[in-house]
Amino acid sequence: MGSQTDTMDKIVALCRRRGFIFGSSEIYGGIGGFWDYGPLGCELKRNIKDAWWHDMVQCPPPGPNGESYQMVGVDCSIIMNPKVWEASGHVGGFSDPMVDCKESKSRYRADQLSVIKGQDTAGQMFAFSSDDEESQARAVKKAAKYFKVSADELSGVTSTVSLETVDDAAFGQILGPEAKEVGTLTQPRDFNLMFETFVGALQESTSKAYLRPETAQGIFANFKNVMDSTRVKIPFGIAQIGKAFLNEINPRNFTFRSREFEQMEIEFFCKPDTSKMWYEFWRDTRLHWYESLGIKSDKLRPREQTEEELAHYSDACTDIEYLFPFSEETQELEGVAHRGCYDLTQHGKHSKGKENAYAVMDDATKQRFMPHVIEPSAGVDRFLLASITEAYSYDENRASPEFMKFHPRLAPIKAAVFPLVAKDGMPEVADPIYQEIRKHFPCQFDAKQSIGKRYARMDEAGTPFCFTIDGQSKEDGTVTVRNRDDASQERIDKSRCLEYLRDKLGL
RNA sequence: GCGGGUGUAGCUCAGUGGUAGAGCGUCACGUUGCCAACGUGAAUGUCGUCGGUUCGAAUCCGAUCACCCGCUCCA
Numbered sequence A: 001m002g003s004q005t006d007t008m009d010k011i012v013a014l015c016r017r018r019g020f021i022f023g024s025s026e027i028y029g030g031i032g033g034f035w036d037y038g039p040l041g042c043e044l045k046r047n048i049k050d051a052w053w054h055d056m057v058q059c060p061p062p063g064p065n066g067e068s069y070q071m072v073g074v075d076c077s078i079i080m081n082p083k084v085w086e087a088s089g090h091v092g093g094f095s096d097p098m099v100d101c102k103e104s105k106s107r108y109r110a111d112q113l114s115v116i117k118g119q120d121t122a123g124q125m126f127a128f129s130s131d132d133e134e135s136q137a138r139a140v141k142k143a144a145k146y147f148k149v150s151a152d153e154l155s156g157v158t159s160t161v162s163l164e165t166v167d168d169a170a171f172g173q174i175l176g177p178e179a180k181e182v183g184t185l186t187q188p189r190d191f192n193l194m195f196e197t198f199v200g201a202l203q204e205s206t207s208k209a210y211l212r213p214e215t216a217q218g219i220f221a222n223f224k225n226v227m228d229s230t231r232v233k234i235p236f237g238i239a240q241i242g243k244a245f246l247n248e249i250n251p252r253n254f255t256f257r258s259r260e261f262e263q264m265e266i267e268f269f270c271k272p273d274t275s276k277m278w279y280e281f282w283r284d285t286r287l288h289w290y291e292s293l294g295i296k297s298d299k300l301r302p303r304e305q306t307e308e309e310l311a312h313y314s315d316a317c318t319d320i321e322y323l324f325p326f327s328e329e330t331q332e333l334e335g336v337a338h339r340g341c342y343d344l345t346q347h348g349k350h351s352k353g354k355e356n357a358y359a360v361m362d363d364a365t366k367q368r369f370m371p372h373v374i375e376p377s378a379g380v381d382r383f384l385l386a387s388i389t390e391a392y393s394y395d396e397n398r399a400s401p402e403f404m405k406f407h408p409r410l411a412p413i414k415a416a417v418f419p420l421v422a423k424d425g426m427p428e429v430a431d432p433i434y435q436e437i438r439k440h441f442p443c444q445f446d447a448k449q450s451i452g453k454r455y456a457r458m459d460e461a462g463t464p465f466c467f468t469i470d471g472q473s474k475e476d477g478t479v480t481v482r483n484r485d486d487a488s489q490e491r492i493d494k495s496r497c498l499e500y501l502r503d504k505l506g507l
Numbered sequence B: 001g002c003g004g005g006u007g008u009a010g011c012u013c014a015g016u017g018g019u020a021g022a023g024c025g026u027c028a029c030g031u032u033g034c035c036a037a038c039g040u041g042a043a044u045g046u047c048g049u050c051g052g053u054u055c056g057a058a059u060c061c062g063a064u065c066a067c068c069c070g071c072u073c074c075a
Helices: A002-017 A039-058 A083-088 A133-147 A151-157 A168-173 A216-221 A223-230 A272-292 A342-352 A380-391 A426-438 A451-461 A471-476 A494-505
Strands: A021-023 A035-037 A070-073 A098-100 A107-109 A113-118 A125-129 A158-162 A196-198 A208-210 A236-245 A260-270 A300-304 A316-322 A331-340 A372-379 A392-394 A402-404 A415-419 A443-445 A465-469 A478-483 A489-493
Touching (some): A002 A021, A002 A392, A035 A039, A039 A070, A083 A216, A216 A223, A216 A236, A216 A260, A272 A316, A272 A372, A331 A342, A426 A465, A426 A471, A451 A465, A471 A478
Parallel strands (some): A070 A236, A415 A465
Antiparallel strands (some): A113 A125, A113 A158, A260 A372, A300 A316
């Protein structure tokens, strides 16, 4: 664990030092759970989003039977009509009232606590964790003593109810599950993870709205618009990349659990009887996508959710997890969920009062059916963090031990051009090479300081290739190319730099 | 929300009552001429903030803010 933490600390330090990621609002002391991407970080992030959009929307892989299908994009507003979140279940679902015990310092979910109470409303009550038999047994024992009956007779003189039915005023009479004194439980407090805001300048309750906790609902809300305007036919997918917000109680692990984050989501609509096939297709496609961008498969673990973990409407869900240096357990990068027809049905109910309002016609059978949905939902920032930790390399035998081994598609800077020294006509040879490359690839020119420092800087930025113009260049027109990964060098003709890059990067 | 820790230069940190420091990094000049090279020089600080004690506070006391770690929770 120690060395893992050290690695993570080094990565965080490098991210800051080289301008990948800064803490938000640092000059004012920062703000927990929010992060800024610097010059290199924002290039990396663009590369990730561009790769996803290209590979999933512009040019998606052939379907399970080799057939093609349509993928289209949307870009929805972050603030939507609050009814969207009632329909999606977020207003209820993300709202977990919590109860703290001031004595035992424990925290409980209010809906998971029960109390044993007698007829007398002024009498003592005994709380226990509903799903914990030991906790219940303890409460029963104490209650039996208090009511002066045997444990078997207790149910005759008391009733067991959910804590949520207890009057706020009566909380002083409750004995907490792990407390010795009465009245140590706080009243249930709301821990809704959605950010609230107000639409319009007046902060009235009627103008309350939410920052979206996921981008998916914008897609569902526009399902009919897209069907009506785009000539798409099932099976097809709608994709969106955008910001989402969750007011995490406890943001941790660098950018992994942030309060503001970006998602890349697909809602793929298909016929119910093909949904299992498409679910497996998207699960495998998404897993392979990460591998294709340099995430090693032994750190990447698809994990099928267990029956208990699944949401009640979901038939199946695979979390694609990655082994970050900050934890010994894999952490979720993406969830590929089979959502059945839950979302469209919910929006049908809430917006039109009809469950099947968004059913579509099957051309072959002339029957209307509710499309089923496969949802590959990826975290941009999480994959970005994974690509950074994956790229981070340390080799003490190198002059520059730390280097970032980014996949060529993700590398923020693809090449650098250096005159070995800033004189003897070398900058004049270097400049046209730089000017040509930068038209096609992000490229940097650097003539300052020693060549070693310049290579080291590019290693930390993860730049795959550096072209250096030296004394020999003026004589025979060749330059050296230096490879980031093994620091090897070769000479090529200066006219071949761009061609060399295209070839080696595969872009 | 509870408990613990930390706030001094861009970074890592030293400085326990008496002039604000080091290494690294950054920048300039010179030298060198392919791997964080060498020499010389420079810039960068309301010592987290506010208040108290004191002739005098980065240092002692109080409060406050922010961040980090653990618990809790978790797309």
